Amino acid sequence: MAEITAGAVRPPKEGAKSRAVVKDIPEGIPDKVHTWPYLVRLEMIVATFVMAGMTLWSIVVDAPLEEPANPTKTPNPSKAPWYFLGLQEILVYFDPWFAGVVLPSLIIVGLMVIPYIDINPKGNGYYTFRERWFAVSTFLFGFIVMWISW
Numbered sequence: 001m002a003e004i005t006a007g008a009v010r011p012p013k014e015g016a017k018s019r020a021v022v023k024d025i026p027e028g029i030p031d032k033v034h035t036w037p038y039l040v041r042l043e044m045i046v047a048t049f050v051m052a053g054m055t056l057w058s059i060v061v062d063a064p065l066e067e068p069a070n071p072t073k074t075p076n077p078s079k080a081p082w083y084f085l086g087l088q089e090i091l092v093y094f095d096p097w098f099a100g101v102v103l104p105s106l107i108i109v110g111l112m113v114i115p116y117i118d119i120n121p122k123g124n125g126y127y128t129f130r131e132r133w134f135a136v137s138t139f140l141f142g143f144i145v146m147w148i149s150w
Contacts (some may be wrong), residue, residue: 116139 079087090099118134120126129136 079085087100090103093099094103114135116137118132120132120135122131126132
């Protein structure tokens with residue numbers, strides 16, 4: 001591999017694999033740019049602006065909350081917190097054992113099996129439909145059919 005310096009190209013060392021040699025590097029352009037502090041500083045500035053914007057937005061726009069909880073008047077039907085909403089809705093249609101244990105277990109096992117079914121003999125870096133038809137089809141079915149249109 002050739003060593004690149006500003007303005008010149010050195011020949012590769014003996015026994016090293018040869019790559020395409022870059023010629024005519026303009027003066028003043030470094031061959032390396034460190035992530036610290038240049039990239040990290042830019043990420044910190046962007047994160048600060050996003051956080052300030054979100055803080056201002058949360059101050060200006062009121063949250064759509066209901067009145068405080070009243071233990072003497074329970075809403076009908078009683079709703080669980082948002083993270084149990086999917087389980088609560090599926091309990092309407094199925095037996096509690098099936099909806100709470102069997103179906104989530106099948107989903108988790110199905111997600112764990114996907115990498116073992118989709119074996120790409122060429123290795124990593126091939127993402128076209130012809131080379132990864134199972135992975136692309138699984139993603140499209142899960143995203144478009146199960147997520148968007150459901």
